[in-house]
Amino acid sequence: MNGRRTSGVVAVAPAAPRPGTAVRSRLEAALWFAAPFVVLVLVWAAAVRLYGVPLRVFPAPPDVAEALVQQARTGALGNHVWQSLRRVFVGTTLAVLSSIPLGIAISTNRSLAALFTPILRFFSVLAGIAWIPLATLWFGYGFGAITFIIFNAVFFIVLYNTILGVTRIPQVLRDAARSLGANRRQVLTEVLLPGALPNIVTGIRTGMGFAWRGLIAAEIIATNAGLGYMLFLARDFYRTEVIVLGMVLIGAIWVLIDRLILAPIERRTIERWGLARIVT
Amino acid sequence: MRRRILLPLRSFFMQPAVQGLGPFVLLVIVWALVVELEVYPRAFFPGPLDVLRAFGSLVYKGILPTYLQDSVTRLAVGAGVGMLVGVPLGLLIGLHPASYRFFWPLIIFFQAIGDIAWLPILLIWFGFTLTTMTFVIVYTVIFPMIFNAALGVRTVPVEMIRAAQSLGASPWRILVEVLIPGALPNIITGLRNGLGYGWRALIAAEIIVGTSGIGFMMFDARRSGSVVEMILGMIVLGILWYVVDAGVLRPAERATIERWGLVRQVP
Numbered sequence: 001m002n003g004r005r006t007s008g009v010v011a012v013a014p015a016a017p018r019p020g021t022a023v024r025s026r027l028e029a030a031l032w033f034a035a036p037f038v039v040l041v042l043v044w045a046a047a048v049r050l051y052g053v054p055l056r057v058f059p060a061p062p063d064v065a066e067a068l069v070q071q072a073r074t075g076a077l078g079n080h081v082w083q084s085l086r087r088v089f090v091g092t093t094l095a096v097l098s099s100i101p102l103g104i105a106i107s108t109n110r111s112l113a114a115l116f117t118p119i120l121r122f123f124s125v126l127a128g129i130a131w132i133p134l135a136t137l138w139f140g141y142g143f144g145a146i147t148f149i150i151f152n153a154v155f156f157i158v159l160y161n162t163i164l165g166v167t168r169i170p171q172v173l174r175d176a177a178r179s180l181g182a183n184r185r186q187v188l189t190e191v192l193l194p195g196a197l198p199n200i201v202t203g204i205r206t207g208m209g210f211a212w213r214g215l216i217a218a219e220i221i222a223t224n225a226g227l228g229y230m231l232f233l234a235r236d237f238y239r240t241e242v243i244v245l246g247m248v249l250i251g252a253i254w255v256l257i258d259r260l261i262l263a264p265i266e267r268r269t270i271e272r273w274g275l276a277r278i279v280t
Numbered sequence: 281m282r283r284r285i286l287l288p289l290r291s292f293f294m295q296p297a298v299q300g301l302g303p304f305v306l307l308v309i310v311w312a313l314v315v316e317l318e319v320y321p322r323a324f325f326p327g328p329l330d331v332l333r334a335f336g337s338l339v340y341k342g343i344l345p346t347y348l349q350d351s352v353t354r355l356a357v358g359a360g361v362g363m364l365v366g367v368p369l370g371l372l373i374g375l376h377p378a379s380y381r382f383f384w385p386l387i388i389f390f391q392a393i394g395d396i397a398w399l400p401i402l403l404i405w406f407g408f409t410l411t412t413m414t415f416v417i418v419y420t421v422i423f424p425m426i427f428n429a430a431l432g433v434r435t436v437p438v439e440m441i442r443a444a445q446s447l448g449a450s451p452w453r454i455l456v457e458v459l460i461p462g463a464l465p466n467i468i469t470g471l472r473n474g475l476g477y478g479w480r481a482l483i484a485a486e487i488i489v490g491t492s493g494i495g496f497m498m499f500d501a502r503r504s505g506s507v508v509e510m511i512l513g514m515i516v517l518g519i520l521w522y523v524v525d526a527g528v529l530r531p532a533e534r535a536t537i538e539r540w541g542l543v544r545q546v547p
Contacts, residue, residue: 033385040386057405119303125476125521126514129484130495133502133510138324210480213394217484220396221499228397235400243401251393258392 059241064248067241076230081249083225087143088215091150092208099155100200103162104192113163120160128153128214136222146218146226153214154207161203165196198270205262212254227253326508331515334508343497348516351493354410355482358417359475366422366474367467370429375459380430391423395481399488413485420481421474428470432463465537472529479521494520 041061047053048060055063071077107113131152132145139145169192177191219228227250234242308328314320315327338344373380373387395416402412436459444458486495494513501509 032381036382036386037389039382058401115303115306117303118301119307122304122518122522125479125525126518129480129487130498130514130517132484132487133498134507134514137502137505137507137510213396213477213480213484216394217396217488220399220488231397231400235403238404240401240404243404247393247397247401250397251389254392254394255389259388 055240056238057240059244063241064245067239067245071242071245080225080227080230081253083223084215084219084227085253087146087226088150088208088211091147092154092204092211094147095151095154095207096158096204099159100162103159103200104166104188104196106159107163107166108192110167113167117160117163120156120163124156124160126156128210129217132214132218132221135218141222141224143223145222146215149214149218150211153211154204157207157210158200158203161199161206162196165199166192168199169195198266201262201266201269205258205266208262209254209258212250212257216250323505324507326511330508331512334506334512338509338512344516347493347497348520351482351486351495352520354413354417354493355475355478358414358478358482359421359471361414362418362421362474362478363425363471365418366425366470367429369422370426370467370470371433371455371459371463373426374430374433374463387423387426395420395477396484396488399485403489408489408491412489413482416481416485417478420478421471424470424474424477425467426470428466428473429463432466432470433459435466436462465533468529468533468536472525472533475524475529479517483517 045061048058053060059067068077106116128149131149135145135148135152139148173191173195174187177187182190215226216228216231219226220232223229227246231243231246234240234246312328315322315325319325335344369383373383398416398419399412402415406412406415440458440462441454444454449457482493483495483498486493487499490496490499494517498510498513501507501513
């Protein structure tokens, strides 16, 4: 079902029978999720000790924990994480706010949409990392260039997906809304936006995935703060424990953003407004 | 009379090649106009002709073909190795529930670390070599392959497996004749996604590791402040991806889906 129900009844995911069991099964799922990591850390610790791998090549888990405590105490770690998150947040927000209205404006005209689609595909392929050299030249090294990379990675993919989403809405639905007396604004807010929402959300998730990688690359090249910079600085001093700490943080932060924020939103919008589709 | 002129003209504009290329012609014209009007200083924003001239000179010097070959070879080797490792692993995870439970969280986490975050430690291990770059690309390609191969075998309808079983097929034959063909459309989709990521990883690796390749050319141009070569690099990257995606991957995806998959639309 693509149409939105206006009766005020919100389609919620089927409620669990009792709140207690839901919490317990959630906890169980979390434990199952965590278990392989425990195994991995144990194997890692055993392997490093068994083969006597030097710290210069690869750290043992305690070294990484020590690096975490040490970096957190000086406040350097907090600053790096904060800088990275701020750049992602600013870049993504700007991109989403500008690309969705533009996408809808373009896609209301079919020939305009046909004109823009190949160009947008081209730019969404180029998005992100390929812009690093040019961005550093235009904006200098620092916040501007990196935010531009993030913006760029998200903007074109969301724009492309918005147009795709709107043009895929069956004409019947628009005609139905119009014949029921909806004005242009109502068609926009009740048909076009909700209909394109699954595509838009998928676009945001994909775009942010690319943006997060692009961020790390950009921070390695073009700044003096952030997680990517932390990694590369540590490389200069062969501090492998700081490098591994940075990698674990990069992975963990992205898993949290993606699994706890983006994936549930995507699932909800698709369940609510989209056709049945599998969200991985 | 007018009709006779307009009709071929119209059919000319309706051709897919023209519809695909037309927007780009327009884009180049707009670009040239903006440059001619000197909205931005020319040193920061060169025109299409400058880029074309740079293209000519770099091809003449043999730099561009060599770098292009380096980049494409790296991508192909990385994709090949990634497929050889990723597909069997994906099949195992998709078919074996216990290994699914164990590996799935790890896969999600390691995919989230991302290719580029591996570069610093890879540089310590392998230095500025081809191994570093191959590792990065294999790493990126492998995860979408695993994801999609696992998804593919898990979505093969159970009736098909039972039908094959009841006709007396051995487990090996079920794997080769039912499960793998059933998962093939997903595997190709995985390859397409994986190459999309691997492609970006390659550019980043070439920029940072920097020995040769299109990414290196762009970053080298950054050092000497040659905007023309940066833009040329971007265009080459874009076109190359277009050729690989539209010329090889999408037809392969469409063919496998038509042959083995359920009716599905290829975006």
